[in-house]
Amino acid sequence: MEREQQIYERQGMEEYLKYQLEHESEPFSPGPAFSFVKALEAVNNRLRELYSQSEELFDVVLVTNNHAYVGLRLINTINHHRELHDTHYTGPLKGFLEALGKLQRKFFDKGLRMDCPIRTYLVTARSAASSGTRALKTLRSWGLEIDEALFLAGAPKGPMLEKIRPHIFFDDQMFHVEGAAELGTVACHVPYGVAQRAAKK
Incomplete structure (x- = not known):
């Protein structure tokens, strides 16, 4: 528009x-x-x-x-x-991920794990040795299985996202959202992370 x-x-x-x-x-x-x-x-x-x-x-x-x-x-x-079902969705990102995991498992239950059209990535600037394992366990507890986890240890996420080319990317820091958007990735800011809590203090 x-x-x-x-x-x-x-x-x-x-x-x-x-x-x-x-x-x-x-x-x-x-x-x-x-x-x-x-x-x-x-x-x-x-x-x-x-x-x-x-x-x-x-x-x-x-x-x-x-x-x-x-x-x-x-x-x-x-x-x-002919692309939209006239309905609504509300809820935080956790609810979205839980629902995503539930739909993901429907394909797994039919033996279509390798052909599942839902593919998820965890791309974090942290290292696997710090909070990476905790992030994976948290997502698993929500029922979401991650196809690939990338721990960049401080490196920018934009170049990696440019290679992955996701349909959509969520992050709690505008720095990463803006970096992804500059490289052509549809990116959404989720104001629920550690960075936002620290800023409020």
Whole structure:
């Protein structure tokens, strides 16, 4: 929505709304999270094949602070790309990882461990000798199995993420989020880590 945002900033709300109404039937172009949502839908499709009666699937919610008039264009875009289930998801990252692990195990239970479409990495700037083992044990206690764990011992995460090319990357430090984003990785800040607690003190 770069063009639309420019109209809003330069010409004001009324011209912005007029433009949206005039282009209501034109879908937005895919954004940076598009491939991630497609990947989630691919996982859901496989789960439906394996567990036709199960309702444990990924839910996707679109949250926007744009004017309500933009809503129809957003709905038209979703229908055009046929990529979103009209549902919602709430909860902290721990809840997300627990749910991810539960879905992951559904593939394992069918003997598809090596062909599981869910692949997770732990990429940490710490060393394995410090808190790396604790991190792995914590994730395992949440039911999530990590495919690969990389302990960078202080090295930047960006170059490694550029090689892995994840659909999405979570980190509790903006330094790593910004570094990943500069290299083209969709990155999300999770304000629940040690760095945030230290800053509040």
